[in-house]
Amino acid sequence: MTAQPDTAAGPPGPGGTGPAPAHPPARGRRVRVLTRTDVVVVSLMVAIPTLLVLILVWFPALVTVALSFTSWNGVGSVSSIRVVGTANYVNVATNYPPFWPALRHNLIWLGTLFVVATPLGVFLAVLLDKEMRFSRFYQTAIYLPVVLSLALIGFIWQLIYSRDQGLLNAVLGTTVDWYGDPRYNLWAALVAASWKHVGYVMLLYLAGLKAVDPTLREAARIDGASERQTFFSVVFPVMRPINVIVLVITVIEALRAFDLVWVINKGRNGLETIATLVTQNVIGEASRIGFGSSMATIMLLISSVFVIIYLTILMRQERRQ
Amino acid sequence: MSRPMPRLTSRPTSEGAYLAGLTPASVAGTRIGRRSLLKGTLAGAGLLGAAGLLAACGSGGSNPADAANASGALTFGSNQSDPVPRKAYEALVAGFNNPAIQVSTNTIDHNTFQENITNYLQGQPDDVFTWFAGYRMRFFAQQGLVGDVSDVWSSITGASEALKQQATGEDGKQYFIPFDYYPWAVFYRPSLFAARGYTPPKTLDEFVALATRMRQDGLTPIAFGDKDGWPAMGTFDQLNLRINGYQFHADLMAGKQAWDSAKVKAVFDTWRRLLPLHQEAALGRTWQEAAQTLQRKQAGTYLLGMFVGQQFSPGADLDDLDFFPFPEIDPSIGTDAVEAPIDGFMMAARPKNEAAAKKFLGYLATAPAQATYIKSDPTVIATSSSADTSGYTKLQKKAVEYISSAKSISQFMDRDTRPDFASTVMIPALQQFIGNPNDIDGLTRSIESQKKTIFTN
Numbered sequence: 001m002t003a004q005p006d007t008a009a010g011p012p013g014p015g016g017t018g019p020a021p022a023h024p025p026a027r028g029r030r031v032r033v034l035t036r037t038d039v040v041v042v043s044l045m046v047a048i049p050t051l052l053v054l055i056l057v058w059f060p061a062l063v064t065v066a067l068s069f070t071s072w073n074g075v076g077s078v079s080s081i082r083v084v085g086t087a088n089y090v091n092v093a094t095n096y097p098p099f100w101p102a103l104r105h106n107l108i109w110l111g112t113l114f115v116v117a118t119p120l121g122v123f124l125a126v127l128l129d130k131e132m133r134f135s136r137f138y139q140t141a142i143y144l145p146v147v148l149s150l151a152l153i154g155f156i157w158q159l160i161y162s163r164d165q166g167l168l169n170a171v172l173g174t175t176v177d178w179y180g181d182p183r184y185n186l187w188a189a190l191v192a193a194s195w196k197h198v199g200y201v202m203l204l205y206l207a208g209l210k211a212v213d214p215t216l217r218e219a220a221r222i223d224g225a226s227e228r229q230t231f232f233s234v235v236f237p238v239m240r241p242i243n244v245i246v247l248v249i250t251v252i253e254a255l256r257a258f259d260l261v262w263v264i265n266k267g268r269n270g271l272e273t274i275a276t277l278v279t280q281n282v283i284g285e286a287s288r289i290g291f292g293s294s295m296a297t298i299m300l301l302i303s304s305v306f307v308i309i310y311l312t313i314l315m316r317q318e319r320r321q
Numbered sequence: 322m323s324r325p326m327p328r329l330t331s332r333p334t335s336e337g338a339y340l341a342g343l344t345p346a347s348v349a350g351t352r353i354g355r356r357s358l359l360k361g362t363l364a365g366a367g368l369l370g371a372a373g374l375l376a377a378c379g380s381g382g383s384n385p386a387d388a389a390n391a392s393g394a395l396t397f398g399s400n401q402s403d404p405v406p407r408k409a410y411e412a413l414v415a416g417f418n419n420p421a422i423q424v425s426t427n428t429i430d431h432n433t434f435q436e437n438i439t440n441y442l443q444g445q446p447d448d449v450f451t452w453f454a455g456y457r458m459r460f461f462a463q464q465g466l467v468g469d470v471s472d473v474w475s476s477i478t479g480a481s482e483a484l485k486q487q488a489t490g491e492d493g494k495q496y497f498i499p500f501d502y503y504p505w506a507v508f509y510r511p512s513l514f515a516a517r518g519y520t521p522p523k524t525l526d527e528f529v530a531l532a533t534r535m536r537q538d539g540l541t542p543i544a545f546g547d548k549d550g551w552p553a554m555g556t557f558d559q560l561n562l563r564i565n566g567y568q569f570h571a572d573l574m575a576g577k578q579a580w581d582s583a584k585v586k587a588v589f590d591t592w593r594r595l596l597p598l599h600q601e602a603a604l605g606r607t608w609q610e611a612a613q614t615l616q617r618k619q620a621g622t623y624l625l626g627m628f629v630g631q632q633f634s635p636g637a638d639l640d641d642l643d644f645f646p647f648p649e650i651d652p653s654i655g656t657d658a659v660e661a662p663i664d665g666f667m668m669a670a671r672p673k674n675e676a677a678a679k680k681f682l683g684y685l686a687t688a689p690a691q692a693t694y695i696k697s698d699p700t701v702i703a704t705s706s707s708a709d710t711s712g713y714t715k716l717q718k719k720a721v722e723y724i725s726s727a728k729s730i731s732q733f734m735d736r737d738t739r740p741d742f743a744s745t746v747m748i749p750a751l752q753q754f755i756g757n758p759n760d761i762d763g764l765t766r767s768i769e770s771q772k773k774t775i776f777t778n
Contacts (some may be wrong), residue, residue, distance in 0.1 A: 180605015284436040285740035
């Protein structure tokens with residue numbers, strides 16, 4: 001061992017009676033030592049959230065998975081739960097007409113948000129970042145739907161979509177049943193959902209853009225890059241953390257699509273999503289606990305796929321750095 | 322599942338009020354999502370816990386059922402959360418007028434109450450609470466979640482045998498005290514019929530002829546709205562009761578008959594024939610909107626429960642509303658089966674104050690108690706045959722006559738069958754039929770195959 005300060009080694013163990021470090025700090029570099037209070041505080045700070053996550057997230061999730069292999073109507077003690085193996089999954093896939101449409105609707109939801117709403121939000125953020133006149137006003141106007149509750153959004157769009165009294169039919173001179181006709185209502189709901197999603201993405205992205213170092217753009221401009229090149233080759237890569245957040249939010253919003261369709265017609269008749277089917281089966285009088293849990297488990301698996309993809313990308317990039 | 326309970330108490334007076342009515346009740350005012358549902362459950366649990374404490378403080382709670390010496394605190398769980406019926410319930414409780422028994426009412430949001438009933442009954446239910454007759458009542462009785470009120474029934478006067486049958490569980494004991502009910506029928510405006518020279522039809526052929534004439538006259542023959550999913554169940558029930566009779570309806574709902582049988586296909590087939598005479602684009606329309614087309618005389622008839630009257634303003638407007646029984650289809654079946662959902666009360670399996678609960682239930686079954694409530698809602702009638710009908714509207718009087726002529730009373734599809742079957746199988750199936758009425762074979766096969774997985778449990 002040389003006299004070099006050992007930066008790699010951790011602080012001495014907390015077993016000592018006093019706070020005095022075993023070695024004096026070398027050349028002003030401070031080796032932090034945890035006092036007993038620190039240890040207690042840190043342990044609590046780790047233990048309490050871990051416990052909460054275990055109790056509120058992992059326990060219900062695992063119970064849901066376990067229940068998905070059983071049949072139970074919610075009445076009586078735990079002993080009245082009957083194990084039925086994979087019967088619920090077989091039933092969901094082969095004998096429950098709303099399931100496949102619901103899965104398709106979730107994927108359409110994801111696709112639309114990903115292809116239309118998210119890029120539109122990013123585009124608006126880039127425009128608003130130009131410090132044009134009234135940009136504060138535009139910002140507020142575009143962000144407003146995010147502040148509104150989805151119940152209110154459903155109601156606002158009802159005024160527009162109503163077949164007999166709605167604005168859209170009055171302007172177009174049509175009698176399309178926007179919310180009632182299963183050919184159109186998913187797209188009508190997606191317009192309303194995108195309306196909200198665009199504002200959300202816009203604000204997130206705008207905050208990110210404001211944080212980009214202006215000298216980067218300046219340098220790009222001096223090198224003769226066009227606006228488009230500057231954005232795609234300089235700004236966009238720098239914004240990676242925000243891009244990942246926006247992507248994750250888009251996926252989450254699509255998978256949990258629930259509130260809006262529930263407000264419109266309780267997720268029936270062309271607006272089925274996995275979340276509404278789970279709710280219809282588990283909550284309320286129906287109490288098909290096992291059957292509903294199997295769909296919740298399927299939703300969990302689908303989310304896991306995205307989580308795994310996300311983590312893989314994140315880890316690979318971190319390794320590269 | 323939301324059901325046809327009195328909700329809007331009057332016709333909306335402004336466009337704003339009308340539009341507000343379009344928002345499903347479950348989200349109007351409060352936003353119900355997964356989280357708030359959970360919150361609601363927690364709040365409900367807290368409320369119930371408090372109620373339990375309250376009851377525990379009362380004296381005389383441990384007395385066995387001795388209605389004569391009933392005293393102490395009693396909790397009453399009410400799902401009448403809308404302002405007008407809520408007030409009427411307050412008057413109802415005040416009318417109990419028994420100084421020895423202090424009734425405290427816990428009012429729970431209508432939909433929340435219904436959706437959480439399973440948790441409610443397994444937690445700390447109120448001593449007496451609102452519910453309705455039918456399969457669900459018998460199911461809870463079978464599970465031992467509600468109390469036997471047979472001895473209350475021995476003192477009830479003015480309840481028909483049909484009512485008693487609807488209050489009886491599988492074991493022959495009574496678990497339910499009927500309070501009010503209303504019929505399902507075909508509603509129309511007499512002034513429109515008089516102006517156009519229409520007469521109420523007696524048979525299906527006459528009905529079709531009348532509807533065809535209405536269409537030629539530029540009217541929507543049969544108003545229809547099935548956005549909420551349950552109104553179409555009423556149409557199915559009426560057709561099934563007229564084509565196959567009450568017993569088949571009861572057996573079909575109990576899962577004892579096949580949904581892909583020729584008899585059920587006949588129901589769908591007749592419905593398919595009638596569907597072009599129904600208001601189009603029904604899946605995007607609420608029953609309230611459909612009722613307003615009848616009110617504005619744009620539609621000639623509307624098959625619904627008597628709560629359709631809630632969309633008419635009291636007075637001349639409501640007086641110009643009448644109904645005829647759904648017409649006869651098969652002369653050997655006739656029209657003596659009436660669909661009349663019964664609302665009423667039940668007692669907790671282990672009430673904290675059984676004597677007082679039974680005394681209170683006995684009071685609720687009386688004609689004066691029912692009259693107190695009926696005053697607030699002109700679209701239902703009292704179940705007690707000795708109720709004073711002098712204050713009834715013309716419509717109510719006709720409803721009394723119609724129901725008392727019935728040989729058998731059915732409840733409603735979502736009350737006569739398992740709720741999981743009704744809400745997760747039948748609502749999507751009927752909506753699918755309305756959207757595409759041509760694949761009856763595939764539809765009935767799918768219903769039957771789903772039924773088998775649910776009814777084996």
